[in-house]
Amino acid sequence: MRLRSGFVAIALSLSLVTVGGCRDDDESTAGTHNSPPTINGAPKTEARAGERYEFTPSASDPEGQTLQFAVANRPEWSTFDATNGSLAGTPTADHVGTFTNVTISVTEREVTQSLPPFAIKVEAAESTSGPPAPPMPSAGGPFRFSEIPEIVFVRGYRESEQLAIFHIDTLNRWRPGDLDNESGWRPRIATELVYVTGSLVGVSYDTTTGLLTYDGSGSGTETARVKLTAPTQDAVSEEFNVRVLQPTIAWGVDAAHRFPGIGIDSESVSWQDMRRRLRPAAPYAEPNVLVVTPGQYSGNFYIQRELLNLYILGEPGSRPVLVGDELILDGLETAYLKNLELDGTTVHTSVNLRDHDSNVYVTRIHQHDSTGDGNGFKASPGQPDANISWRYWFWNFRGSQMGWQSNLRHQMYIEGRLDSRLLINNVRITGTKECSAVKATRPFISIRNSYLSAVLDEGDLAAGMRADKLIDLANVAEVVIYNNELVGAYTPERWGVSDGLIFLRAHRGMWAGDSPVYPDVSWDPPTSSIRPGFAPPGFTAGPETFVNPAFWEAVRSYDVADPANPYSFKKYVAYNRFRWLAENDRRQAVFRDDGTAPRTNLDGKEAPEIWGTVPPNWSERSVTFFANNRYEGWLPQDMTDPHRWFELDNHAAPSLVTFNGPGPWAYPPPPRPVVFVG
Known part of the structure; x- marks a missing residue:
């Protein structure tokens, strides 16, 4: 049941579809040409239990001949008038659901025309009691930004981050839980990325889509303090950091070969031995940046305390799988997890x-x-x-x-x-x-x-x-x-x-x-x-x-x-x-x-x-x-x-x-x- 203060029916503009073609001249009677009939109309595609639904198409014949109407897949709660093509009825609560492929056609002699098939969705009756439910959405109001976390890219890999999920715009809301924006949502308000301190090589921002992109170029670790603005709305976000991080250690399958100097193969060195090579008390400007290569790894993923700043990042473009007991992240100023699959692995920050x-x-x-x-x-x-x-x-x-x-x-x-x-x-x-x-x-x-x-x-x-x-x-x-x-x-x-x-x-x-x-x-x-x-x-x-x-x-x-x-x-x-x-x-x-x-x-x-x-x-x-x-x-x-x-x-x-x-x-x-x- 949808509780709303009003009900809006969605109408579809439907064009003609020919079912039966015109006859050849030598098949016509009295040597005259029989033009096909026409049928038009935009059927209502929503109905509500307890409320009458009615749709009548408009149809005519150029020669003024008598028309005969028909319907296919008529909803069980409706009746159909074959003389004018009217489909009408009042669904009940038992009819809540969608009735598909409803097709209304008109025939004159042996020539038939029809509207494209359409569906009618029957919704539950509107409530008349309880807390009033306002329209969706309301008239709207000021645009603003939510809190924005630190955004991290890995040096040498092309990556992007959709910052528009941090827009608060009641007139154009993100589809909840759409992790990869499969709906193709785009922001209504153009925004700009403003640098407060620092700079970033290879990072650009699309003002119309809200997409922050890194092209993989540059070297070393860079950090910039930035903020988003919406000039037409006089809105400014809180400041946040964007970082491009140079890996300091890589661990996993074939890591030694692919990351010379910092790579450690998981086949020869366990997680427990690898973690001992992480630097204690690593400052924020020079954090531990651990890249895990693609693969599936089992065990206890304990991390010792007093590392201060630690980034554990699955290699971009992949999602390494950690199968095991616990990943413990204690005593950290910054703990950052990205691009990982945790198969039964729990994460604790107990200290x-x-x-x-x-x-x-x-x-x-x-x-x-x-x-x-x-x-x-x-x-x-x-x-x-x-x-x-x-x-x-x-x-x-x-x-x-x-x-x-x-x-x-x-x-x-x-x-x-x-x-x-x-x-x-x-x-x-x-x-x-x-x-x-x-x-x-x-x-x-x-x-x-x-x-x-x-x-x-x-x-x-x-x-x-x-x-x-x-x-x-x-x-x-x-x-x-x-x-x-x-x-x-x-x-x-x-x-x-x-x-x-x-x-x-x-x-x-x-x-x-x-x-x-x-x-x-x-x-x-x-x-x-x-x-x-x-x-x-x-x-x-x-x-x-x-x-x-x-x-x-x-x-x-x-x-x-x-x-x-x-x-x-x-x-x-x-x-x-x-x-x-x-x-x-x-x-x-x-x-x-x-x-x-x-x-x-x-x-x-x-x-x-x-x-x-x-x-x-x-x-x-x-x-x-x-x-x-x-x-x-x-x-x-x-x-x-x-x-x-x-x-x-x-x-x-x-x-x-x-x-x-x-x-x-x-x-x-x-x-x-x-x-x-x-």
């Missing part, structure tokens, strides 16, 4: 540098089919020192069948406090092993342009294992979920989404006191996300909705440290497509927010909470904004059942609460507001 900015970059990685009890990517909890930032980046990433049948095993499980961020753009995750596609406890999270599905293959619902949630976020201060496609499915036999496509929670006992209110895993008053100026640029004031700018200005005007500010912790969910695959009547919620009070589990039992000391006059101040989302596969009656639509209730049960600290305890908390805009 971060508290006194250094830390960036983990993951791009052009395909990770699939875990074989043990572990997360695909795992960043352990902890927090950086003041004025230090930790960022974990995923873009152009593909994942499937990772995690494990455990509550804490997922494709991605990214933890961290204070200024810790998770930035996801254009990833495609299909099915996990009864766990989440994305789970995180970082205060600042953005998930954009991505396709997340509970099932491995929509065309084969029996294949693989299923995710129980697609996005599971706990303790976040601000999150942006923009222009994604989220696909849910559930059966008791095969499992699937059972806690909402998106599950937001602020303070759960299983995370102890690890929430925006208690950033230090303690019961102290808030010192992180509500202090003035803490939220990073780009996360405040609904950056992806562009609906009613005055409203967002009012939200922005509140001092984040003001106890009366109702918008301290904000979630923005905009321009997403939510779909439910119909297998039975076990549809589940689109969105679930269990707040900070005990909730009722699906089995009817209450979940206990730990509730700690909070400052006087404080209450949790969290609001979720929904704008311009689209919902397909739910039925009108689902809107009255929170387990099948939006589960937003708090279930206060003080008897299940353990109070910690000297008090006071602001309990139970107020309801967590949800605002539908657009």
Whole structure:
């Protein structure tokens, strides 16, 4: 079911197709020429259950003879009038689907003309209750850029990077999860690459396509600090680095022959021996650059600590396969993974540098089919020192069948406090092993342009294992979920989404006191996300909705440290497509927010909470904004059942609460507001 404020039928301009030819003059009667009849019209190609569909072509005969109409592949819900060619009827909910190769023809004597075959797609009835769904898209608004990671090329290889996925343009959005731009998407707004510092040999930028290209020329390692601008929109991106890196070590099949001086053959030197040749404390200007040649490699891919800056890059044009246990990246300022296939191999960053900015970059990685009890990517909890930032980046990433049948095993499980961020753009995750596609406890999270599905293959619902949630976020201060496609499915036999496509929670006992209110895993008053100026640029004031700018200005005007500010912790969910695959009547919620009070589990039992000391006059101040989302596969009656639509209730049960600290305890908390805009 698509919930929209209006319905637009798409009409096709159809030209004539001759089925029967004109007869020769000697076959005509009375010695006259019989001209063929004509038939024209643009059939409507969409219909809606419960609404009347009607199409009548226009037809005529030059000699004014009587015409006879016919139809082939008439939809079962329709009737056809052979005297005027009218196809009409009212489909029901049982007729939702597509009726193809409908052909209307007209005959005069033995000469037949027809319209080209067309299809009629019947959609579910429009809902008349529940939250209003705005048109897709809205009138639009200002153009801006999302966060942009460091872009890396390997010296000597032709490569390109599509920077237009970092455009935020509500009128022209990227197709979610289209890793190689198979749709041929092009940006609407021309942008320019501006050098702030440094220069790059062989790197060019196409202002109309957003494609950054390196031609393979030059020598050595080069780094430039750049930014994107959109002159017609008065928009400027944050600055980011573009690097062309000279390999410092190559490992794999035939590496010694192909990379003289730095190559190490995997047949004679193992990964464990090779890694000892990486330079400790390598500075950012001269990092370790490890190129892995094409091949399949097995083992434990441990990397020792204190390397500081490490790039592990599959040779461009290939995707070497690492089959094994763990790739451990600890104690790094920069960890960069590109062009690799991880077959069951998990990646852990369990030790971060508290006194250094830390960036983990993951791009052009395909990770699939875990074989043990572990997360695909795992960043352990902890927090950086003041004025230090930790960022974990995923873009152009593909994942499937990772995690494990455990509550804490997922494709991605990214933890961290204070200024810790998770930035996801254009990833495609299909099915996990009864766990989440994305789970995180970082205060600042953005998930954009991505396709997340509970099932491995929509065309084969029996294949693989299923995710129980697609996005599971706990303790976040601000999150942006923009222009994604989220696909849910559930059966008791095969499992699937059972806690909402998106599950937001602020303070759960299983995370102890690890929430925006208690950033230090303690019961102290808030010192992180509500202090003035803490939220990073780009996360405040609904950056992806562009609906009613005055409203967002009012939200922005509140001092984040003001106890009366109702918008301290904000979630923005905009321009997403939510779909439910119909297998039975076990549809589940689109969105679930269990707040900070005990909730009722699906089995009817209450979940206990730990509730700690909070400052006087404080209450949790969290609001979720929904704008311009689209919902397909739910039925009108689902809107009255929170387990099948939006589960937003708090279930206060003080008897299940353990109070910690000297008090006071602001309990139970107020309801967590949800605002539908657009």
